[in-house]
Structures are given as structure tokens and as C-alpha cells.
Amino acid sequence: MQQKELDGFFEKFLKKEPLFINKRSLQGNYTPKTVPHREDQINQIAGVLAPALRMEKPSNVFIYGKTGTGKSLCINYVTNNLLLTAERNKIPLKIIYLNCKLKRIADTEYRLMAQLTREFGVEVPATGLPTEEIYKLFVKQLDKEKLLLVLILDEIDQLVHKTGDGILYTLTRINTELKNSEVTIIGISNDLIFVDNLDPRVKSSLSEEELVFPPYNAIQLQSILKQRAKEAFRETVLEDGVIEKCAAYAAREHGDARRALELLRVAGEIAERNNDNKIRIKHIDDAEDKIDRDRVIEQVNSQPKQFKLTLYSILNVCMNGNSNGNPIFTGDIYEIYREACNGCGLKPLTQRRVSDIIAELDMLGIINARVVSKGRYGRTREIKLAIPDSTVPKINNVLKEGLGL
DNA sequence: CGAGATTCATGTGAAGTATACCTTTAGGCTTAA
């Protein structure tokens, strides 16, 4: 009986006209044929990088802009084309893109160099070797034959925040050690004031060219959405006002185009799942919830156990005791944390370390933690959840599962 | 009443430790001439 039902379901699914023609064009890593509202930036990047085709080292570039303002997209767009031309003309050009935020991949000097070396097809151990050794290995690989390397470091501010600007210094100086090859560095940062704390030597050599990506406004977002929607959906499936609403939502959050596109895509998926033949405005609201939830859950899940446990403790303190938005403090959390450690057989870390973990959770945007002085009553972090209440229980479950509680 | 000293709870920096992993080296064993 159950089987029959399922059969019917699949049959119906097949007969139904799909909403999507090409879902890919709404996905994050998709590079469209044209990038509207970013002509200036693209031209500038192209202008800077073009000398590479004559085997001259392009200037280093520094790019600022909030998330979803098209930084990665434009870089991708330009470098892809550059690479094509280079291949056609047999120019030895290599482009490496690295996101420095990725835990355990490129978040320390050693790991960054190791990852770069791996890009040349050389396996390097995750630990054990001196960083210097890896550096030499990388230089050797790079200098084996004439090559222009364009190194794109995304979210470079995170890296510097964690490990200081020593890496950038070595990287900007690497050209002096190379005989055949040359390296151009493109740094991407969300943080506009981050450069000010850099060693002046690094600063000047890294930002030979600077480029700012302003946020998209609602009108621009609309046109982007329309362009992509045309590729993604069949013609009649969008209810009036859907695009406008997506754009408005995203404009509200510093013009984040990635978010707008995701909103539209997820709304489509929800509509499809509900057997609706149109994407309606209410689907967007559902989509917004779902995206927030999924993003946080994914982020939470990729954290190490101790981070999860710390977050779990924060969640518990927030929900149980003084729930209604009252801030909570490091001390409270550490107490609960210790208890929770007993609960799941994990060895408790020191408060010192937990304090650092809380700071990192703050950096990730899962919580808001602010150092406040409470006068006579000491000094502590004031911690608030940065995730919507509706998703808290779900995340709590995810954490419990991950910790075996 | 107000200026300065005190105080609390924890932030924060530096140095040390444990662990996991790496390469090098020396010793011991096997093998083949």
C-alpha cells in the first residue's frame, strides 16, 4: 500500500511541469555571462591583470566590500577569461584562489603555505615540518619553470586577525626570491579598516591598486534577480512582486546579492516541494527562515567538539535562566559548560580557552559578544545569541546529536 | 560633594606543555658476492 502511494508520488512528480529550467544559475558559485552594475570594477581588475598576458607582473590588488557585493564573482569572471586567453596563447599563467577563513585549510601560516604547495600537486604533511621548509618547497615548485601566479586570498582579514601579518610580508617579498616566476597577490577583505592595522610595508606593497565594491541598491538587485530568474525559471512561474520582495529583503542587509539569489532559489524549491505551480510571496518568507537555519546549522556542524559544547552551553543559559534577551556572562557559561562536559564525557577546558572560543564564535557571527566593564562587579563579555529564536531549538538538537547527548 | 583609591570578574598576552606528526640517523639484520 505504501509502495503504491510512493509510485503515485513519483509519477505525479514526473508529469508535473518543473518550476526550474536551470537551477544552477541561482547557485552561489555560478558565473553568469554578464555581470551587471560591476562594469567599472571588472574593467579595473582586467586592466590591472592584463599585463600578465605580456608576461609582465600585474600589480597587487586589494579589494574591499561587504559579503554579496560581487567581489568573488568579478574576480572569478575576470580570471576565467584571462586564463582562457592565456591558454589560447600558451602563456604560463596560474591562478590560485584560497579562502583564508576555512578552518584547518588556510587559517595559519603553515596551512596556507601547505595548501599552496598542494596546488602544485605536491603532497605535504598536515604537521611536523618547519614552516620554513614548506615555504622553500613552495618556492622551488613555483620557480621550476617560468610562471605567472595570481594568488587570490579571500577573507584575508580573518587570517591576519588570527596569525598576524607575517605571512603577508613573506608573500609580498616572495618575488625577490624567484628567478623565473612572479607572483601577484589579490587580497579580498570584508573589513574596510583592516588595512590600517597592517605593517606599513605590507600595506603599501599589497595595495598597489585598491578597489571598493559598494553594496547593491534595491533597484540593482532587482535587475540582477531578473536576469538570473530568466535563466533559472520557466516564464510564468514567478508571482508578481516576488523579485521585488527578494531584492528588498537583501537590500535591507547591506545589499547582499548572494543572499537575494539564494532567497529566490530556496523559495523556488519550497514552492516545488509544496506542489505549487507558482512561486509566491509567502514562499520567500519561508525561504528566509530556512536559509538562516541551514546556514547556521552548517556552520555549527563544521566546528570542533569543544566549540559545539561551548555553544550548547550558551544556548542553554539563554533559554533556561534569564531568557528574554537579557545578556549573559562568561562566568555563567563556564559553569554550565563544565556540567555539560561531565554529561558527554569531554575533558573540560580552562576558562582561558573557553574565553577564546567565545571570542571565535563571535567572529563567526553565531553570537554577539561584547566586552563590558561592570564597574565594581568586574569585567566580562556580554553575550547574546545572533540567531533568530525560531531556529534555536533546531540548533540545540543538532548540537545534542553532534555531542552524543 | 567630589577626587582619587579600591575592587571585582574576567580579558589578554606570553610562555610553557602535551600530542601528533615529520625527517634524520644509527644500529641491526639480511642478502649477495
Add this chain to the structure above:
DNA sequence: AAGCCTAAAGGTATACTTCACATGAATCTCGTA
């Protein structure tokens, strides 16, 4: 004697701990008006 394997020695990166000092506004203290 040469070749190969193994274990010890000596090294590193990373996550964490230990120690010690820094912070900064509420509160206290005490001199002065």
C-alpha cells in the same frame, strides 16, 4: 660490503594550560567646602 628495515633522537605545528598582569567603571574613602 651493500641494502633494507626499525627504532630512537631531534625537530615542528597546533591546541591547550599556566601564570601574571591589565582593564575600567561602580563603589568606597576621605579631605574639604
